[in-house]
Structures are given as structure tokens and as C-alpha cells.
Amino acid sequence: MVKINEFAVERWMDDYETGAKHNLAETCCASVSLDDLHTFSGQETDAIDSSRKQTYGAIRGSEALRSNISKLYSSNTSAPLSSKDILVANGAIQANFLAHYTHIGPGDHVICHYPTYQQLYSVPQSLGAEVALWKSSEDKDWQLDLSELKSLIQPNTKLIIINNPQNPTGVVLCREVLQKIVDIARQHDIIVHCDEVYRPLFHSLGNGSESPPSILDFGYEKAISTGSMSKAFSLAGIRLGWIASRSSEIIESCASVRHYTLISVGQLNDSIATRALSDSCVDNLLDRNIRLAQQNLHDLGIFVRDYEGKATWFHPRAGTTAFVKFMRNGTPIDDVAFCQQVLEKKGVLLAPGSRCFGEGNDFKGYVRVGYVPDRQVLVDGLQALRLFMEEDFENLPLAAV
Template identity: 65%
Template sequence: MVHIDQFAVEQWMDKYENDAKHNLAETCCASISLSDLVNLSETSEISNNILDFSRKQVYGAIRGTAALRANIAALCSSNAPVPLPDEQVLVTNGAIQANFLALYTNVGQDDHVICHYPTYQQLYSVPKSLGAQISLWRSKENDCWRLDLEELKSLIRPNTKMIIINNPQNPTGAVLARDTLQGIVDIAREHGIIVHSDEVYRPLFHSVEQEELPPSILSFGYEKTVSTGSMSKAFSLAGIRLGWIASRSPEIIEACASVRHYTVISVSQVDDQIATFALRSPTVHNLLKRNIALARQNLKLLDAFVKEYDWACRWVRPKAGTTAFVQFVNRNGQPLDAVGFCKSLQAKTGVMLVPGSRCFGNNVDFRGFVRIGYVQEHRVVAAGLQELRNFMEEEYEKLAVA
């Protein structure tokens, strides 16, 4: 039987999420209803504009409808010199399936994989379970979570098959700039390596100047690039469970499509219709405008909290996405036991956070770090941070260090 490491962050969410009174661990932008979606679309009728109630619910388009794949292709290749063909998009049940399929298809026994770190555990645990050798390419906290391209070069081996990045980065909210992405592509092209970019938080760039917005990995003219994404994080529609794999390589898409037959025949036709509607203009622009404004509004609250407790909190302010990675220390600067902190906080206040040392590391990396999700409804974030303040005043200094 194939061994795969326990999925720490998803286990933590499964165990604590349902009992949270103030969920500051949520990573999706504040969810919307179909009625909200209609309002954002500047139209009026759900039946005519989102769901065709006369359509029989068959399997439908196996790889996703042409309209949906066209919308995703446009999203993935906006501002790219060459548009992405619709045929090079494969629709999946969420980004988690998209990542799994792309990794299962492209990585095998004795391959070597280099993975951006910290990141969503799936991106390195799945290749490891397939027999691949894993090198973690560590972003530098003391340099705004930047990556070192010279270090990447030093990690390359003769059997290196794939470089995996996460942009924007979960859990830090950091962004890989255009020149870093270009460097990654140049190195990969030199060695014939696939670049897999989890872009599930793209294009939620709330704290990046317009001229500094990084393009998708598919925009650099290199065929062996793969992008994954979904409707869950930036687009507030986690409930429809719809994601995608997009690639500049027709061969990669065909290989993923072949493997996909073993996991799902097609996505729900209802989900396909809703996603198609959400990703068309002007709906997609209005939805992103709403979520970027919410991110900026709530990030101000979190920034004020970190400044208020600057003796206890250290962070690199996130530039994109929905999450921040904050280190909590005692008055002597020693990192707290993040697991104990999160458990005590939720037990006493109902505020849920995610411990970085448990869910994004190995209990040595990221001591004292917690992941905070801040792009929920404003009232949720405000209430959660107030309860966290109360805890800081009454309970915090009783906590153990790591």
C-alpha cells in the first residue's frame, strides 16, 4: 500500500472548524450566494443567467464546457503575449484534484522534485508518496519570503523532473515577482524541467502596485508550464467545487486528461454553469473588485493588531491572497508553542487559528507561527481580532514556549 503523510492542515481544519465561533483560519474570500452573484453580474434573473433549468442533468462535457474553458483560458493568459487555447484547459473538482492529477501524471518513482516552502502540504507530500525525492526550496522570511535563484540552481539534479511553486504563497501571502518567475522558467528551460505553479490565490493581489503585478506562469513562453486554480479562494465559490489544470503543453493536458478518467468522469453540470457565469465579464471583474476591497479593509485591522502587540507579533505583511503568517513570541522573544496557543485560544474564546509548526512544517520549522485568514466578512474578522485582544491581555503570558 502506498504511504502518504497525514495531511496536517486539513486534519486540523476538520477537527476544529465546525466548533469555531470566530473562524480566522478560513482561507476563502467571504463566500457569496447565487443571488449575490447575480447582483455582481448586473443582471436580474438566476434562471436565465446562471442555471438552465431545462437542461437535462447528464454527464455533459467531459473536460468542461467550451464556454467555461474559454473563460479560464482568458483568466490564465491575461496580458500574455500569446493567448492560451481553450483546449489546453482541463476542468476538475477543485484545485486540490487539479494538483493531485497534475502531480500524479507528471511525477514518478525516482524522479526529483523541488518544492517552494512553506506551502500547502499536498504539493510536496503527494510527489513523495509517488516515490519522488523531494528538495524543499525555502523562501527567506528575513527577506520578505523571497526565493534565491542561485539556491534553485544548486538543487537541480540529473533526475529533477519538476519545480513546484505557489504564487501567491500560502501561508505567507508573499508574491513571486516577474523577474523571479522569469528566472525560474529560464532555469527550468535549460534543464527541460516542468514548472508546476499552484495559482489558486491568483489574481487576488491586494497590496501590489499595478505595474508590479506578476503574470501567470503560463505567460513566459515555455511549454512545460502548468497552472492550477479554482473558484474557491479568490472567487468566493468554494461550494461549487470547481478547479482546473491549464498548460502550454498539449501533451501534458492530454496525459492529465487520460489519468482524470480514473478519478472523475465530469464535474457537475450545475457547477460548470455557475463557474462559467462567474468568470465572464463583468461578473468576474466585479467579484474580484469586491474581494480585493474586502482584503484591504480587513488587512488594515490585522495590521493594527500586529502593531498594537509588536512585542508579541512578528510578520511580513502579506501582499496577496487571503492568509498571513504571524509569529507569536513571549516577552523574551522566544517563540510560543503554536499548537498549545491555538488550542487554548479556541477553547477560551472560540477564535480558530492554524499552527504553522504543525501544519506547515515539522515542529522545528516555523516555531511560534500561526496562519491567519483575514478575507472573510468584515464583522467576522473584527469580532475575532477583538477576542484575540482579550486573550492577549488575560491569557497570553501564561502560554508555554516552543
């Protein structure tokens, strides 16, 4: 491995998260407790059996957990997954790493959806691969250009990486776009990895709109989905994610590499995730999070509308994050200074786009807002942000040209 770039957004969160009064940079749906899960499930027994001895447990994840995860991929248009198609990992961050470390190396070429979570392109670069950023822009509603994908493909392209729903913009790739990506990948025998960590939190698609399917819905053997309990399922504290694929070769290859990084997830974590994804619980948990996302996003939308001319955005369709651009007289503000000052003066934590998501001069003036914390956190945070806009915004420096 070559030297890896600093993980900008995680460093930003590490530096500032614990001291913030109003954390509007958090990307998980408001966390839930074991008591909450007990209520959601309606079951009399606890999620954790305190009499069970704490061995390594099931190495790849318990049969019950992997079966419950496989149900998340159920569809009327594709064959069901089985527990054998799931490999449990220590969060989606490890699942992503395993998917990349297993399949790419020096001399390979990778195409990555952009902007996105930095891990998805920095890890391939650290493994010696050449990475081409498949860029989207707000003036095209952050949608991807399929003709550009075709132009980016090289003879040594090994992997196409996409993120759906997408962090930080909240955009979704529809079935038609996903089908075309798969068709292009199949034509060139390229693996497609879709980070689906925010799936299935589709809360603002519009009446009658179809929820976009998983990348595994298209019957392509060389497709990989990664997910976790952290974002849509409110359980970041159990550090549990997964790799899913219809290819036994991909699952077995990732499992072999996984031995070097993780023997098994903790039995307590496995048990909690199994309960959260059980038939009696999962729909209630997701309904709670979708309602919270819709309510909070409505308030964030009012904020953006009230500061028209200073703030603009693409209205998120899914997930938990929005990418808001702040300007003064049509010129982007210095988003890093903005985030530093609003934290210092009002206690509001946001993530600056140019530092946390940008390469070179990309995304100046953009700020990522995590809008699905507990209701009062969002309300109080937006009120503090409004005070900053009234008292301090005009004094912010503009972005350097």
C-alpha cells in the same frame, strides 16, 4: 504509492472548523451566494437552467467555462490561451494531484517551494519521488534564492513546484523571479508547476507595482498552472478547479489520468462557475474581494502593530493568508498550545504553523491567519483575540528548543 503523510492543515480544519465561533483560519474570500452572483452579473437570467437535464455534460468542462477560464490568463506579453488549454477538475486539490500523478513517480526528483500547502510536497513523496524543499525565510521576506534552486537540481529532477501568491505567507514572486525560474527549468528540461489558486487576488502591491504574471506568461511549453473558484472567487462550495497549460501533451496526459478520478464536474457547478467568470460578473466579484481583503488586512495590521514585541509578520501582498509569529521575550510561543487555547477560551480558530506547515522544527511560534472572511467575522475575531492576548497570552508555554 507509498503511505502518504497525514494532511496536517486539513486535519486541523476538519477537527475544529465547524465548532469555532470566529473562524480566522479560513483561506477563502468570504463566500457568495447565487443571489450575489446574480447581482454582480447584472443579468436577468439565472445562472442555472432548471429545465436542463442533468447528464454528465461536457467531460472536460463546458466550452463556455473553459473559454472564461482561459481569459484569466490574458496578457499583453504572451499569446492568449484557448479553451483547449484548460482541463476542469474537482477543485485545485484534484488539479494539483493530477499534475503530479501524471508526471512523476519512483526515481524522480522534485523541488518544492517551502513553506507551502502540504499537498504540494506530500503527494510527490507518496508517489515515490525524492522531494527537496526549496526553503524561504521571513528574514528574507520569504523570497526564494535562485542560486539555491540551481544547486538543488539533479540529473533526475522532473518537476519544480512553486506557489504564487503563496500560502501561508502572502508573498508574491515577481516577473523577474518567475522568468529566471522558467529559464532555469528550460535549461534543464524540467516541468514547472505553479499553484496559482490565489491569483489574481493582488491587493497590496503598492502604487504602480505590476501584478505578477501567471507562470504561463513566459511561453514555456512545460509550464502548468492550477487554479480554482474557491479562494479568489468565493465559491468553494461548487468544488471546481482547473489545470492550464500551453502544452497539448500535458493537457492530454492529465485528461487521460483524470478518467480514473472524475468523469466530469457537475453541470450545476459548471454553470455557476461560467457565470462567475463571465465578462459581466468576474470584475465585480474580484473588486469586492480585493476591497474586503484590503480593509480586513488593515485591521490585522493594526493588531500586529499594537502587539509589537509579541507579534511580528511579513505584510502580505496578495491572497488571503498571513503568517504571524508570536513571541514572549524574544522566544517563540508554543503555537499549537496557543491555537488550542485561543479556540477553547475565545472561540477563535487559527492554524498553528509548526504543525500545519512545518517539517521538523520549522515555524515554531507561527500562526496562519485567514483575513478575508466576512467583515464582521474578522472584526469580532480580532476583538476576541485581543482579549486572549490581554488575559491569557503570558501564561502560554514557550516552544520547545
